[in-house]
Amino acid sequence: MPPPVFRFAPSPNGYLHLGHAYSALLNHDLARRAGGRLLLRIEDIDTTRCRLEFETAIVQDLAWLGLEWETPVRRQSEHLDVYRDAIEKLAAQGLVYPSFESRAEIAGLVAQREADGAWPRDPDGAPLYPGTAKLLSPGERGRLIETGAPYALRLDMAAAHARAGDLNWTEQGQGPDGETGAVTAQPQVWGDVILARKETPTSYHLSVVIDDALQGVTEVVRGQDLFWSTSVHRLLQKLLDLREPAYRHHRLVRDAAGAKLSKSTNATGLRELRAQGATPADIRRLVGLP
Known part of the structure; x- marks a missing residue:
């Protein structure tokens, strides 16, 4: 072995x-x-x-x-070309779409939603993406991209979760609330996460799972602040057919x-x-x- x-x-x-x-x-x-x-x-x-x-x-x-x-x-x-290839693989599955709102515009949309009640937030406390870019037609998306508008490439979480099915991981350490052993992945609580931006062809979530797989990493030992990120990582591993490492989340200093x-x-x-x-x-x- x-x-x-x-x-x-x-x-x-x-x-x-x-x-x-x-x-x-x-x-x-x-x-x-x-x-x-x-x-x-x-x-x-x-x-x-x-x-x-x-x-x-x-x-x-x-x-x-x-x-x-x-x-x-x-x-x-x-290795940016490797991450671009992964984006293209996910796009071929119909799981990626561009969103064109600026950070300020997204903050305004969140404020509008919260005026009608609480708006969901991810485990890090950031509001989930509130925009409607997923509803744009391919033609409208193409037109906006041709104008040079900045954009982020997002994972269609509902479609991705449906394709991958239920996932879990075995936690060898401990989560922030004492979670250990078999943990059910909950990628949907992150909403339509960003996979890349126009100027940066990858994100942490995407690059970390690809690098771990390409480097043959078998043991991921990291802080509890990344515990629930594992849900997104397990989802991307499933969609990209990447091997799952063992996870051990440790206490924070x-x-x-x-x-x-x-x-x-x-x-x-x-x-x-x-x-x-x-x-x-x-x-x-x-x-x-x-």
């Missing part, structure tokens, strides 16, 4: 913090314990926020922590106020802790690893 394959897949849109360190170290420890392989993947599809200096810092921080990974490192920005550490809130970075004299052993202690 081939060895299990783990991966750590950060986005170079900021410096790594203790939450990243915990996930990276946990993947490393589990891989070593199982006699498995550890991959590093750079998820750099967001060209407006991802920068080379952050990627360089990621590699430096991980090496400082004592991690070793296989090379070459996969960078998503170098939180700040003194109990909030999840985040780049957007300028959580203290590993490079800053290093500058203050912290050692790799200190980092392990801070995140609760032996």
